[in-house]
Amino acid sequence: MSQTHETDTCEVLVVRNLNVAFRQQDAPEVQAVRQLSFSLRRGETLAIVGESGSGKSVTALALMRLLDAASSEVNSEGLWLRRRNRQVIALNEQTDAEMRRVRGADLAMIFQEPMTSLNPVLPSASRLPNPCACTGGWGAKSAARGEKDARSGAYSRAEEMLSRYPHQLSGGMRQRVMIAMALSCRPAVLIADEPTTALDVTIRAQILQLIAVLQKEMAMGVIFITHDMGVVADIADRVLVMYRGEAVETGSVEEIFRSPQHPYTQSLLAAVPRLGRCVAGSAAPFSAAGPAAGGERNARYGSRRRADPAGA
Structure with missing residues (x-):
């Protein structure tokens, strides 16, 4: 049975001590995410940053309840989502049928690789009604309004692009279709998993601007997953830095960029490309078979933190 209660804040998502482990045959389990805590407010953009394998995408899939x-x-200890109708539910207590009603209507995701997320034998437009069709919280009028917003607001020449098959679209066009799908039901929270990967600079800027405009119109919270610190500086309000499945630092964009406290955060910022400069990485290589224990991590990077994410 879902848990329903009201909170005194405008938080739309609260995560407390999330742990994710993967079982292996004839091998120890892999702890992909450990003791992760954070919160997201309405209209806020939280950037989750870290190198590949740090647990960013696994965190997103765990929130969506899409892991096998x-x-x-x-x-x-709790995954709470404030729905559009102001009801607060515990995501970890929802049944599969209840989660199907939550996905799309209240919690949506832009997946990392649009080509593998779109059906290659169907026109792109055929995907738009699906999120609204499987949810029951808004009704026909709201669903129609969401689809109209997705078609007209997601990009110019919308009808022409939506009539095409995925292989007929460029990377930027496919990503716009994914955004239209994710926002067609006007969710309370959007998770964008590296939506600008493999896009050129011009298209990347257009995608970021599009997400920002639609976020403002819909007043939704956005979790933006990326390893590009330049993108973070452009779009985020707060930053959560992950390393080997743990949150090592969290703070506002200004705090993180002007005075990073954790050595790993300092390494990430030092690795941002600059003309005429080459920086060698100092981070320990990630091993999925053996995540760093606290002592090992502290030996490499020290134990400084701006704030304990558990208190976020």
């Missing part, structure tokens, strides 16, 4: 239960184990 047969090979993974997810537990937490």
Whole structure:
């Protein structure tokens, strides 16, 4: 049974001590995310940054309840989502049927690779009604309004692009279709998993601007997953830095960029490309088979933190 209660804040998502582990045959389990805590407010953009394998995408899939239960184990002290109708539910207590009603209507995701997320034998437009069709919280009028917003607001020449098949679209066009799908039901929270990967600079700027405009119109919270610190500086309000499945630092964009406290955050910022400069990385190589224990991590980077994410 879902848990329903009201909170005194405008937080739309609260995560408390999230842990994700993957079971392996004839091998120790892999702890992909450990003791992760954060919150997201309405209209806020939280950037989750870190190198590949740090647990960013796994965190997103755990929130969406899309991890394979047969090979993974997810537990937490609480995953609370404030729906558009102001009801607060515990995501970790929802049944599969209840989660199908939540996805799209209240919690949506732009996946990392649009080509693998779109059906290659169907026109792009055929995907738009699907999120609204499987949710029951808004009704026909709101669903129609969401689809209209997705078609007209997502990009110019919308009808022409939506009539095409995925292989007929460029990377930027496919990403716009994914954005239209994710926002067609006007969700309370949007998770964008590296939506600008493999896009050129011009298209990347257009995608970022599009997400920002639609976020403002819909007053939704956005979790933006990326390893590009330049993008973070452009679009985020707060930053959460992950390393080997743990949150090592969190703070506002200004705090993180002007005075990073954790050595790993300092390494990420030092690695941002600059003309005429080459920087060698100092981070320990990530090993999925053996995540760094606290002592090992502190030996490499020290133990400084701006704030304990558990208190976020």
